[in-house]
Amino acid sequence: MAMPNSLLWAVDIFGRIYTLSTAGQYWELCKDSQLEFKRVSAVKQCCWGIACDHQVYAYIFSSDVPIRYQEETYENQRWNPVGGFCEKLMPSDRWQWSDVSGLKHQQLDSFTLPSPHWEWESDWYVDENIGGEPTEKGGWTYAMDFPATYAKDKKWNSCVRRRRWIRYRRYKSRDTWAKITSHDDPKQLPDPFNDISIGGWEITDEPMGRLSVWAVSLQGRVWYREDVCHHNPEGSSWSLIATPGEAVQISCGPYDLLWATLWEGQAIVREGIDRNNPQGISWTTVEPPSSENGILHVSVGVNVVWAVTKDRKVWFRRGVNSHNPCGTSWIEMVGEMMMVNVGLNDQVWGIGCEDRAVYFRQGVTPSELSGKTWKAIVSGRESDRSQTGSSTSLLSAGCFFSDDVREQMNLIVESDADISSDTKGPQIQPNLADTPLSGAAASVNGNNVGSQSPEASANLAVDPLDSSPEEASPASDNGDKAGLEKPKSSADQDPHPAELQWTNIDLKEAHKRPPLSASTFPETSSLSSLGMFSAGVEEQYDTDEHPLWAWVCGGGCLVDSHSSLKWFTLQSGLLSSVQSLSLSISPAQTAAWRKQIFQQLSERTKRELENFRHYEQAIEQSVWVKTGTLQWWRSWKPHKWTDVRVALEQFTGNDGMRDSILFIYYMYHEEKKYIHVFLNEVTILVEVLNDAKHSFALYTPERTKQRWPIRLAATTEQEMHDWLALLSMSCCESRRIQGPPSHQAIWSVTCKGDVFVSEPSPELEATPHVMPCDQMFWRQIGGHLRLIECNSHGIVWGIGYDHTAWVYTGGYGGGFIQGLASSADNIYMQSDVKCVYIYENQRWNPVTGYSNRGLPTDRYMWSDASGLQECTKVNTKPPSPQWSWVSDWYIDFNISGGTDREGWQYAADFPASYHGHKTMKDFVRRRRWARKCKIITNGPWLEVPPITLWDIAIIPSSAADKEESIALWAVSDKGDVLCRLGVTQQNPAGTSWLHVGTDQPFMSVSIGAFHQVWAVARDGSTFYRGSVSPKKPAGDCWYHIPSPPKQKLKQVSVGRTSVLAVDKNGNLWFRQGITPSYPQGSSWDHVSNNIRKVSVGPLDQVWVIADKVQGSHSLSCGTVCHRTGVQPLEPKGLSWDYGIGGGWEHITVRGNATEAPKAALHETSEEHSANPTDLEDGENGGKGNHSKATLMVNEGQEVDRNAVNC
C-alpha cells in the first residue's frame, strides 16, 4: 500500500503526547515533550494543543520547504530639473516609502518580526523583475505620475519612479511546541483555555493553508483565531464569538461543520460558515438525546457528528450535511466512551470508558458513515519496546483484560474527571506518575533488551497496584481471580524491592530465548542495519503496561477502507514497514533461503534436463484460441458500434516463439467478412474508458498515420481487461519484450493518466534515416500519472493529478496487467484524485435579474466548458467506472479570470471571455462547480511524501557510478523550487529536499547534462541558475532571461546543450547563442507552433506533444512528435515526424542516450556551440525550412474522436 503515512495523536493520562503512524505499530512520544498537555487537535500539517498551563501551543511540522513570508515596501522618487530623480516628493505625493498603493507609510525599519518564532532570512534587497521581464539594474520602474502603470524603460515623460524592496522572514519554531503569544490588549486577552479544535481547511484555498482555529476558555467563552494560514501559522489575534450559553468543548470539521457543547448539556451548531465568512453567522441549539444526560462531548467531520453524553453513551447524529448542519436525530451506538474524535474521511476514534484504550471505528465508509464496530488499538509505546515479556506469554497470562488492571483504570478515570472540573487533579497526577509503572520500569528494563519470562511480565502487571496502598484496595477484591489467572506471579510477588527483582529475572531469562530468535531470523543483523528492527525486539510487547489515554485526535490521520493498519494485532517486526526500506529490497528478496531456492531450481533444471533435451515432450503444444463477442467501431459510415465475433489465435513458430493473430469477424451487406491483425504489428493497445463503453483502441503504424485505430468494446470492464491483458501479453511475447523497461526507455502518459513505455531502437535517432516514430511499440505500465520524467540511469519520477510525487520501483505491469505479465514485487497500490467540472450558466433579464431561464438559442443552463453538452449535477458521472466520487459538488473559485463572492464570472454573451465582476455590459454569467473523484489502481510506484509537486527534472546523464548522487530538481505545487538530495541508482527516491529561494512562484524546471538549470516562473519570466554543480547542487543565484517578444513561457527543457521552451500560446522556441562561457545564450528562435510540451533528450533530440496533427482520417490533439534532422549544426532540426496520439499529455525521452549505430556524430556540441559561424548557418538552415517546420493545421476539420479524448 502506498498511501502516505499520517499520524494519529493522543494524550495519555499523564499529559504526554504520543503519535501513532498509519504505517507504524508503536505509539511514539512526541519529540518535544517538556510540557504536559490536556488537549490536542491535529491536521495534516500541524497540531495545536492546550498545555497544563492553559496556554495554547502550536506544533508545526518541519518540512524541507521553509515557511517564509515576503515583506515588501516601495521606494518612490520624483524627477526634478535640479537633482534628477530624488527623494524629494511633492506635498501631494505619496510617502517616500510606502506600500504598493502608496497610501500606507512603511519604512524599511518599521518592519518587525511578529513573534519570537520568526527570523529574518536576509537583509532588504531590490526586486529587479516587473511582470516577468527583467528591469534595469537598480530595479526602478517609471511612470508619468503616481499612481500609474509603471514600465521598465525610462521615457522623456517619466516624472516618477519607484522600486520594490523585499525581505523574507522565516518561521523557525518547527517540530516543537511554540507558545502562541498575543499582541492583543491584555484586558481583551482570553482567560485560560480549556479546549481547542482546528479544521476548516476545506472551506477555501485562499489564502494557502488557511485553517480555522477555535478555542473555548475556562469561563465558557468561544474564541476564533484570526488569519491562520501557511504563511502565518500562528495566526494574528483572538476574536470573541458570542454564544448563547457557557461553552465547554468545541469541534471544528474539515469543512463547514462546527459544533460546541454547552454547560447545560445542549449542543450549539454554527450556521453560515462559508468561504466569505469562515467564522459563521449564528448559533442554533440542538437538544441532547435525553434531558437527564446532557451532551458532554461532541466531534464533527465533513458529514457526521458524534457525541458522548454524561452517561458515557455514544451517539451518532443522523442527517448531517452542509445544508443541514444540525442534522435530524440522534442514534445510540454501542459502546461507552470517554470521548470520540472524528478525523479525515469521517473516520472515528474514541477512548474507551472502561479500559482507557484508544478505539477505532471500523467500517466507516461514505455509504455507511456510522461504521460497524469499535476495535481497540493494541499498539504499545515505542518506549516500552525495549522492556519485558513476549506477547504470547502475556496474552496467555490473561492480564491484558484482567479485572485488576481495569479497576485501576476506573480509578484514574475518576481522578481525571476531577482534573477537568476542579483543582484536585494535580495531587493525584504526580502520584500516578511516581508509580513504577511509568518511571522505574522503563528505566530499569530499558537496558535489558533480551526477552523476559511470563513470570516477569506478569509481575509487572500487578506491581503498580501494590506500590501505592490506597490504589491496591479495589484490586484486592479481585485478588482471587487474578491469582487464578497468574498463579505463579502472585506466588512470587514481592511488593517492595521490585526493581531489583526484575533485574534478576531479566538476567536469568535472557539466556533462554536467543537461540530461537537467531534461528528464526538468520539475517537479523543485516536487516537491523537497514534500520528495521533490532534483534529479538520484535517479540516484545508491553501489553500489561498498556497506555491509558485521555485524549485522541485523528484530524490529521488519513485512513480509509483500503488502509491496512498494523494497530490491531501484535505483529512481528518482519511484517512491518517493509516499505520503509529502500526500494526493491524486501527482506524476503535478500533472504538466504530465497537465494538457495533459485540456485537449487536452476541446478535441478540442469541436472534433470540438460542431457535429455532430445527426449520427446509428454504433452504436445498446440494452437490456443480465445474467442468472444465484442463490439467494433465500424470503419465505414455511418460509424457505429457493431457486434462482432473476435478470435485470438496463438501459435508457436518454428523458432519456438509464440505469435498471434487477432481476427474480427463482421457482417457486411449480409456477407461474412473479417479483418485480421498480426499482433507483432500492433504498436499500442489503449484503454478508452468512459461511462458509456468499456472500449479500447488498437494501433498499427498504418493506423497511427490514419489517426484511425481499431476500436473494440466489451460489455463489462472485467471482460475488457481480460482481453487487454491477453492481447498486451501476446504483443510483448511476439516482440520478445519481458520484464521491466530499460533505462533508455521513453515514457509517456495519456490525458487519461495511463502510463506507457517504449523501448527505443538505435535507429530512432539515426539521422538521416530515422525509424519513423509511428513504429514505436508502447506497452502500458500500471498507475495513474499526469507527468513523468526519467534519465538514462533508470531514475523515473512521476506526478499524479493530485500533485503527489511518485518514484518508479523497478517493477512492471500493475493495473489491468495482472499475474504473469506483471512483476510480483514492486507493485503497490496507487491512488489519484482529480476534479470533474461543470458550469452553471445564467442570463440576465430585466424582470428577475439573473436567472436560469436562458434564451432559446442559449447553451444548456448546466453544461460542460464548451456549453455544447448538457451536464447537470445529477447526470454527470465520474470519468469512468474506475473513478468514484469523493466529494460533493462545490463552487470552484479558482478559475482564470476570477470570480465574485458567489463564484460567478460575467460576460457580455456566451461564449466569451469571462471576468470576475459584474459590469453594465454583462448579460450572462457562469460559475464553475467541481467535484472530486478518486481512482485506486496499482503500479510500480511508491509515493515520495510529503511535498506535492508541479514539475520535475532529472539530469539526463551523469557519472554511471551507482553511488554518485543524481541531480533532480522539482517545483512544488505551491511554486517552490526544490533540489532533491541523495538521489542515486540505489536510492532513486533520494533523501530530502533542498529549498532554492525564489522571489515568485515557479512552474517549470529543467536541468541539462552539464547541470545547466533553467526554470520558468508563473508570471512567465525565465531564469538560469548559476554555478550548479555536483558539489554545489543548488547553485548560487538566478539570472533573469528575457522572454521571447510578447510571449510568456510556460515550460522549458534542457538536453545536452540545447535549451527549448514552450510559451503559453503553444510556440516552441530554441535558445540561440549558448556557449560554455555564456550558458544563458543570447536570443529565442522560433521553431514551431501548436506545441503543448517539449522534452529534449541527452542527445539533444527533440520530442514534443503537439496539437492539431493531421491524419488521413482525422485531426488529432495531443500527439507525440519527433523532430527530425536535429544535428550538431542543425540543433533546431528540420521537420516533424508524427507518432502515437491523440490524447497524449506528456513524453520524456531523457532516458534515451542510445546513439545511432553508425555514430556519425563525431562533432561534439561544445565545439559547435563555441563557433558562432556554425550557429549562423544552423539558424539559416532552420529558417529555410520554416514552412515545413510548422505543424500542418486545418482549423476547420473535426478533431479525432477516436483518440483517447482530450
Place this chain on the structure above:
Amino acid sequence: MENRWIPIGRMTDDKDVLRDVWFGRIPTCFTLYQDEITEREAEPYYLLLPRISYLMLVTDKVKKHFQKVMRQEDVTEIWFEYEGTPLKWHFPIGLLFDLHASNTALPWNITVHFKNFPEKDLLHCPSKDVIEAHFMACVKEADALKHKSQVINEMQKKDHKQLWMGLQNDKFDQFWAINRKLMEYPPEDSGFRYIPFRIYQVTTERPFIQKLFRPVATNGQLNTLGDLLKEVCPAAITPEDGEKKNQVMVHGIEPMLETPVQWLSEHMSYPDNFLHISIIPQPTD
C-alpha cells in the same frame, strides 16, 4: 520491427519460481515388464514427464507405443511400477520421483505393466475424468484450508475448467491466469488461513501427514518450513548437533528450513494447490 532490442534488467523474480516449478521435467525411460507377453520385442520408450502432472494424464504415448507390440486381448488397464513399488497415479509425478527415485541415476526407469493390477495399492483410472475429479477435489480442499472455500466458490465453472485444461495441455499462462486468485489473501492478513500441505515418508505405512497449520504464529512471526516439521513431523528434523538423516524435498530441491511456509505455499505448491513434501533418508554415498 526487429527484435534486437530486448530490454535488459531481468531480476530474479518470484514468478520465475512458478515457471521453474511448472516446467520441471523428469527424463523417463519406460520399459515393458518382462513377463508381459509381446508379439515383438518391446523397445523402451523415452519421454520428458512434467513434474506437476499425473502419470495417467501424460502416458497416452507410452500406452500406444507398447500396445503396438502386444496382442489386443492382453491390453488391459496400464499401471506403472518403480523398483517393485506400484506408482500411485493420483500423486503428482514429481512427488513420486522425489519420494522413490531421487538420488538415483537419470533417466528414471519405470516399468510398464498390463497384467496383475495391484488392487490394494492403486486406484483404478478408467478415464481422464477421474483424474480431473481427483485434481479438482484437491484444489477445493486446498481452498477450504486457505480461504474457507471462498475463492473457489466464487469462481465460475469455466474457471475451474481452465485450471484443469491448463494442467492437461501444459499451458502455464492459462492455468496461472486463474490460479493466481487462489494464491491471494487479504492484505490485512499475513497469509492464508491454513497452509495446504502433505508430508510423505517412504519409511512409514501412513500415506501422508496432513494437519491444520497456520502460516503465521500467534506471536505474529511467519512460520517456517522448520516450524512446520517441528510441529507435525519432528522426526524429520536433524537434531542440533546430530547428523543429517533426512532430506526434506519439494520439486526436487531442498529448501532451507528457514523458508516461510506461506512463501512456499504460494510459489512451490503443485497445481492442486498442495505443498507435497517428501521426507527421504539422506543418501549415504
